[in-house]
Amino acid sequence: MRSRRPDFPLLAANPSLHYLDSAATTQKPAVVLDAMRAYYEHDNANPHRGAYALSVRATDRYHESRERIARFLGVRDASCLLFTRGTTEALNLVATAWGGANVRAGDEIVITALEHHANFVPWQQLANASGAALRICQLTRDGRLDLDHLASLITARTRVVAFNHVSNALGTVNPVREIARLARAAGALSVCDGAQGAPHFPVRFDDLGVDFYAFSGHKMCGPMGIGALIGRREVLEAMPPYQFGGDMIEFVHDDRSSWNVLPHKFEAGTPNVAGAVGLAAAVEYLDGIGMDAIARHEQSLVRLASERLAAIDGVRIFGPPPEHRSGVVSFTYGDIHPHDLASILDSEGVCVRAGHHCAQPLMRRLDVPATARASFYIYNDVADVDALVAALATAKSVFAFAGH
Numbered sequence: 585m586r587s588r589r590p591d592f593p594l595l596a597a598n599p600s601l602h603y604l605d606s607a608a609t610t611q612k613p614a615v616v617l618d619a620m621r622a623y624y625e626h627d628n629a630n631p632h633r634g635a636y637a638l639s640v641r642a643t644d645r646y647h648e649s650r651e652r653i654a655r656f657l658g659v660r661d662a663s664c665l666l667f668t669r670g671t672t673e674a675l676n677l678v679a680t681a682w683g684g685a686n687v688r689a690g691d692e693i694v695i696t697a698l699e700h701h702a703n704f705v706p707w708q709q710l711a712n713a714s715g716a717a718l719r720i721c722q723l724t725r726d727g728r729l730d731l732d733h734l735a736s737l738i739t740a741r742t743r744v745v746a747f748n749h750v751s752n753a754l755g756t757v758n759p760v761r762e763i764a765r766l767a768r769a770a771g772a773l774s775v776c777d778g779a780q781g782a783p784h785f786p787v788r789f790d791d792l793g794v795d796f797y798a799f800s801g802h803k804m805c806g807p808m809g810i811g812a813l814i815g816r817r818e819v820l821e822a823m824p825p826y827q828f829g830g831d832m833i834e835f836v837h838d839d840r841s842s843w844n845v846l847p848h849k850f851e852a853g854t855p856n857v858a859g860a861v862g863l864a865a866a867v868e869y870l871d872g873i874g875m876d877a878i879a880r881h882e883q884s885l886v887r888l889a890s891e892r893l894a895a896i897d898g899v900r901i902f903g904p905p906p907e908h909r910s911g912v913v914s915f916t917y918g919d920i921h922p923h924d925l926a927s928i929l930d931s932e933g934v935c936v937r938a939g940h941h942c943a944q945p946l947m948r949r950l951d952v953p954a955t956a957r958a959s960f961y962i963y964n965d966v967a968d969v970d971a972l973v974a975a976l977a978t979a980k981s982v983f984a985f986a987g988h
């Protein structure tokens with residue numbers, strides 16, 4: 585794959601920056617920035633509400649963007665792709681709207697120990713509010729879901745199984761179809777957090793067998809503040825709305841209201857049109873490269889980084905072997921606290937994340953307070969891996985000097 589770095593103004597302007605934090609958010613290519621600017625310069629108006637040509641244009645841009653993004657994710661029925669602020673809002677939408685209407689005392693909710701807080705806390709809070717029991721699938725020693733344990737947790741009492749496509753903390757890729765099949769066989773709904781799936785390899789929602797799939801635009805070259813929840817039409821139609829206000833209603837009487845059709849029923853208020861336009865430009869850009877090529881590129885960098893890091897005395901890598909992992913390498917280095925490590929790496933121009941990665945239940949099970957995490961994307965190459973390895977050598981000398 586040719587270097588994509590020149591496509592990204594921030595990276596092009598900072599040639600010595602080694603950005604290895606794309607699991608948190610990706611950099612934005614010029615085509616996305618240009619599309620958003622062009623939208624505001626030529627098409628901006630409040631959509632859906634105006635009878636004038638400019639508002640119709642804004643409405644068209646919004647809906648064309650939805651269709652483009654739906655096509656990217658293999659969603660035949662674009663009205664089942666609901667725009668949200670991102671994965672967090674999408675998962676809260678399901679837990680609040682569907683969960684509030686369908687989960688009762690005596691029911692069971694199954695999640696996993698691998699979840700980001702965005703797919704953990706909403707279900708925990710639903711369990712607490714409804715009196716349902718929260719069941720947590722445990723992990724194998726190398727950070728994969730224990731599928732035997734998962735199968736034993738899913739019973740006739742299970743109402744929903746929520747799990748991620750890829751762990752943001754370890755990079756573990758989960759067998760989505762198999763988990764969706766287990767849930768369906770028990771009559772439970774399946775909810776997949778795709779925040780680290782959709783950006784990194786081809787995803788076809790209609791083939792996955794899940795009821796819901798959530799993702800964030802900013803982790804796939806799109807802007808912040810836009811993402812989506814994709815749902816199955818029957819489930820979305822049977823669910824109550826999540827928020828109330830403009831656009832989502834059909835009729836409002838003094839004492840009751842009725843709801844608009846999908847997707848509007850779940851999109852109350854003025855939508856983020858420029859965000860949708862930017863995300864549509866992002867998926868067009870990713871498709872231009874090819875999601876298979878992106879997956880292969882990341883896989884080669886993850887393998888290389890894993891090998892190079894494993895060869896350093898004192899480095900401990902968390903998570904499964906690279907063939908079961910997406911673009912993430914999570915590690916510790918001797919007894920250097922990951923936050924200190926990240927600061928030293930930063931002084932060498934290497935950006936990695938350090939902390940619990942919004943996965944405290946996972947960190948407890950790994951028995952570490954934090955890890956450092958390098959994550960890779962289309963604009964990374966071997967030079968970034970070299971810089972990471974060189975910066976770790978600097979960290980070693982700094983901490984040896986400090987008496988560690």
Ligand SMILES: Cc1ncc(COP(=O)(O)O)c(C=O)c1O
Pocket residue numbers: 607608669670671672673700702703748750751752777779780800
């Ligand atoms: C696996 C996973 N789920 C959910 C989220 C939350 O995404 P957002 O903050 O974009 O809503 C993230 C973000 O890091 C994530 O990696």
